Amino acid sequence: MTEPSTIAQQAELLVRTAEHLFEAGVMSHSGHANLSARLDDESFLLTPGFVRGLSTDQVAVVGVDGVVRGGRLQSAGAEIVNMHGVVYRARPHVGAVLHTHSPAATAFALAHRPLPCRTELMLRFGQAEDVPVVPWGPRGSDVSVRGVAEVLATSPTTSAVLLANHGLLVFGPDPRSTADLLIALEESAEAELAARALGGAVDFPAGALDAVRASMARAAS
Numbered sequence: 001m002t003e004p005s006t007i008a009q010q011a012e013l014l015v016r017t018a019e020h021l022f023e024a025g026v027m028s029h030s031g032h033a034n035l036s037a038r039l040d041d042e043s044f045l046l047t048p049g050f051v052r053g054l055s056t057d058q059v060a061v062v063g064v065d066g067v068v069r070g071g072r073l074q075s076a077g078a079e080i081v082n083m084h085g086v087v088y089r090a091r092p093h094v095g096a097v098l099h100t101h102s103p104a105a106t107a108f109a110l111a112h113r114p115l116p117c118r119t120e121l122m123l124r125f126g127q128a129e130d131v132p133v134v135p136w137g138p139r140g141s142d143v144s145v146r147g148v149a150e151v152l153a154t155s156p157t158t159s160a161v162l163l164a165n166h167g168l169l170v171f172g173p174d175p176r177s178t179a180d181l182l183i184a185l186e187e188s189a190e191a192e193l194a195a196r197a198l199g200g201a202v203d204f205p206a207g208a209l210d211a212v213r214a215s216m217a218r219a220a221s
């Protein structure tokens with residue numbers, strides 16, 4: 001059982017993460033997002049579907065099986081709960097899952113185009129591969145959740161997926177670093193789209209991704 005003080009701390013962290021995402025300018029006009037943070041093997045905290053002006057008392061405790069265990073979830077949160085749960089179940093080391101409709105990344109989701117890994121920023125913030133697209137299904141539906149599980153299985157090292165015709169889902173060890181990756185992805189998507197006016201973004205040279213991975217591994221050891 002998670003201590004109430006831990007729940008309060010994690011809820012506060014989600015509030016600050018929402019503010020961080022707005023300050024970074026990566027939110028869509030509506031302010032729609034669902035942010036979650038793992039509490040333990042069995043449960044996580046989940047925000048409602050709109051996070052502008054979020055407060056800690058709006059955050060609910062949910063089991064990784066999708067059952068609400070404390071607090072109240074608004075309908076948007078209740079629909080999306082399994083989309084978060086499937087990531088926590090599939091990736092035991094994930095501590096946070098963030099879902100937004102960040103406009104440039106969502107453009108790739110609408111076009112069913114993976115977001116290519118072509119910026120140094122993406123590499124540095126932990127996404128050293130293209131962001132794959134999960135086939136469309138109504139949000140939170142079995143089809144959609146199964147699609148997320150399948151892409152997580154076929155792309156075991158990705159830290160993000162694009163939800164076709166919907167938006168972006170990013171996951172990582174904690175809310176702050178996951179938000180930083182989300183911001184890096186949105187910035188990369190913007191740059192990718194802007195580069196099209198100049199003839200299109202260009203891939204890294206052959207072997208560059210491996211070289212950066214090796215360099216990052218050395219720095220971390």
Ligand SMILES: [Zn+2]
Binds near residue numbers: 032099100101167
């Ligand atoms: Zn959404």
